[in-house]
Structures are given as C-alpha cells and as structure tokens.
Amino acid sequence: MLAGPSAADCVGITAPALRCWADSLLFADPIPLRTMPIFELLPLLPVQHHQTSLLPPVSQVQIDDYQVKLRMPDSGIYAGEPLDLEFRVTDTRQKDPVENGFKGVGGITATAKVTMPSMQGMPEMRPKVHREGVPGDYGLELFFPHGGIYQIDLSLKLPGVETPKAVTFRVAVKDERPAVSKVQPPYKLRVLPPSSPRVMGKSTELQMQVVNTKTGQVEKAFDEAHTQKFHLLIASQDLNWFRHEHPVMAADGTWKYSLAFPAGTDYLVFGDVAPQGQGSRILASRISVKGTKPTWNTRIALNSQSTDNGLKGLFSSAIKVKSAQSAVLQVKLFDSKTGMAAGDTTPWLGAAGHMMIFHTDGKTVVHSHPQEDAESEELVRKGIVRFSARFPKPGTYKVYSQFSWRGSIRTLSFGLKVQE
C-alpha cells in the first residue's frame, strides 16, 4: 500500500486540504477520488480505518489579523452529549496582558451554523453562541446527534469592524459512547397513554410529543427533513414488523397517527425529527399492545434478498461491514417477473430511496438516503441504489429499504451482522 499524507499534514479547510485529508484517510496516493467508482475505491480502506476517531485536520483559522481557534476536548467529541465547545478569538497584533499568546477579542457578536456536508438533506443546526468571562473566549452550545464529520460556520461581528468575519471549521464527532456518564439528551419522545389499552387488530391513535428535556415544554416548531417534519418509524420488538409513516401535528404540538398493530407485543416507536434550528435526531420510545403473540418468525434472518409486490432487491456491501466504520450499502433492484433491472423507481420524500437500520438493542437506528447527484441518479436508472451508513456497535441489524416503484411504496427487508 502506498504511503500518503498524515492528517496532521493537511492544513486548512480549502478544497486541496480536504482532499489531502481524504487521501490521508486512505493511506494512498492522491488518487482521483471523484472519478473512481466507490466500489473499486473502498477495498483500499485499511482494516483499522476509523474515520470519526480522527481529530479534524485543522481547528484554527487565520483571518486578516485575527486568529480563531477551537478548543477541542482532549478526549475528542462524542455524539449524544451536550457540549459547550469553546473557541478563542485573538488579535495577532497585540499580546494579551494575562493569557498566553495574542490578545483576546471581547465583545464579539457571533452566530453559528452546523451542518454535515455528507448529509445533504439534514436540516442545519443553529447553536447558541455565548461570551465567556475571559475576553476572546466564546462558547458554542452543541449537541451532535450522531457520529461523522460536521462543519461549523461562524459569523463574527468584531467590535469596530464593519463586515462580519466568516470562519469555517470541520470537526470529527465520534459515535455515542457507552453510558460512562449518564447524559440527558436535549429532547425526548413522549407517547401519551391511550384512553383504553391498545389491542392488536384494532385501530389506535398514537399521540406523541417531542419534549425539551431542559424546559419540559412540548416542542412545536420543526424543520423539514426530506419533505416531512416527523418521520415516524415503528418496529415490533423483534424488528420483523415495520412501518414508516408521517403523523400530523396538532396546534399543541401533539403528533397523531392512527394504525392497527398486527400482534400483541412491545413496539419501538422512533420519531425522526429536527426541532427548529437544532438539526435532525431520532428519538425513541416504546409501547405495548395487547393480543396474541406474533405469528411471524421473530428471529432476524441474515438475508440479502427480498421481494415486495414485484420489486426484488439484492443487498450487498463493498467490504465486510465493521462497527465504527462507514460502509456503502447497495440495493440492486429488479422486476421479479422479468428479471430486468428496475431502473424506473421514482423519488419518494425527496430521495431515491430510504434505508432504516435497527440494531437489536432497540436503541440504535440509522436512517440513510442516497446521495443526490448525477452519478447516483445514473446508478438509480440502472436499478442500483447506494446508501452510506455508520454502525456504532457490533451486532445484528435489521435493514428496511423503501422505494417508490410503479405507483406504490415497496419495502424490502434484509438482515446484517456487523463485526467488531
């Protein structure tokens, strides 16, 4: 394998620097990444590749006479934990009278925007920025819902400087760590108790609220993600029954959806939501339904073929999927009657396909969409839909992928074992 640059060699967030960083991840020469098909590229990834465990290549930016530096925690940044991430703005023309280094610039009015470049459909986060007590020190109130590479854009209005300064950082966020410290997430999904017990086969109205855990208030303002403000994902406890629906919100912030459950068991209820300005996240709850036990097989089959109403899918990955790693998952679609590639799927909810992936722990969920670019669209026309996913822990996952094909939504289900 060829030796490439290390992440530390790559300075800045310019296109060449990012390219340099990507190359460093691959430990390879600067291969023309954009022109190389991903399924040929992926085998180059080293086995120990841990994309999100790397710190960002740069956490310091110089603009004119000012330096802006993120204070990254020594242990890195983890998903699922509220974080007050400090940054310091200094004037390089003066020494600070107390702190080491350049003089801190106090009194800045700042705004921030956080996005994931790899997640085109994810609503942006607009975290609060506050001044700390030391001039030049500021804090960003962040919560990263999942691991990956995030971009932080700051707009800094410096005292006496007319035009705001724009600063961009990229940070690597690690997957959620085991509960070494018990952290209260900013939001929770509350499923209101039903007026009478939920019984299988009988229509019941699910009433759900997204609650701000700090204030206790019910959230009423949401950003849209893939044309909807609430993606309701319901799975039986064994994960072998699944629905993806879109409830309607009442004026008081209660989301409602009526459905009949097929068996008496526990069900996992997930709300994929983006509280206004806070970015996407999946909130989990659980309900019980009375009735006879499921008649379906409650074990998860590790199948790679699935058919729904004439649409057949073959599920594969380019490399062996490992935990804490990004993987490209592919569904190759066919018309099961003719055996021809099904290149005539149409976008649904703003995407060529949707993939929901559930770990058997009932807590870990992946919701993935294909890239929205010409290359991906070309593949879709050949019946090939590719998704990217990160698996934070080893174990068995149930995979549901959904496509709009010839007038209705087809749901294909697969099983996947992820190794350490």
Next chain:
Amino acid sequence: MKFQTLIFTAVCLSVAAVSIAHEGDCPFCKLKLVQNTADQDNEVVLRFGNKKIEYRCIFCVFKDQKRYKGDLVVYAPSEKVGEPVILKRTDGKWTAPEGVVFLNSFKKHIDCAALSRAFSSVAAYDAYVKKNDLKETKAFTLAEFVDFMVKPAK
C-alpha cells in the same frame, strides 16, 4: 470519494440529567452562575495558574480567595461588554487599574451578580447606579472593597 446522505442516531432510553459546563454553580455561594447577556457581562472568572474558575460575583471571589495559595487574576465584569476589569492578587496584595471602583450593595445574595460589580471609572459607576435606580450606594475604592471583604461579619 462520495459519501451518501446519512442520518444516524443512537439513543439511550434510560438517562439522568447533567448540565453543560458554562451553566454551573458558584463554588462559593452555590447559586447558579449568571450568564452574560447581549448587553451586560455577568460571569466572573478567577484564574489560578492554568485553572479558570467561574464565580457568581466579585463578592464571592473575595470571600473565597483564601482557598488559593498563590497569585490570582480575576476578570470582573465591568460596564463594557467583553472588557472586564482585571484584578490581580500578587504576593497577597490586590491591585486594579487606576480609577476602578466597586459597587457592593446587595441585601440578598441572590442579587449579588447585579449589585457586586466592578467599574472602570466613577462615571461608569454613576451611570450604572442611575440606570438601575439604586439608592444608598457607595463607590468603593479597591482598598475599601478589600478592607470590607476581610472584615469579620457582624
């Protein structure tokens, strides 16, 4: 390399609350720290070596100073956003920039962040007193303020 759109979330169903760092309690009075606002700084920062400790007001800092053996720097919120008054304790002796005065007139400690503050000048002090309609206040010099702080409570 093209990464495709991804939404992933891991969630824990059973959790307990913690708060993020800048929303802590004052180490002296144990009340919540008062956050800076758009037009007024409130956070008092004590620097001891490489450590930075946030206090609710300068009263709390001076009352708690004995626990630190060595030199101290205190960033005391002033009338100017982002420009605190810098107080220093060197070899046990407190110093402040020329002209600095102090307000210390709270009756209940809950009001300390608003009524135990430093100002870069008497004029700034007067403006604050007028704006907040404060009665029976006095602009303490540093020497008076330090003296007041070390006096035993009656």
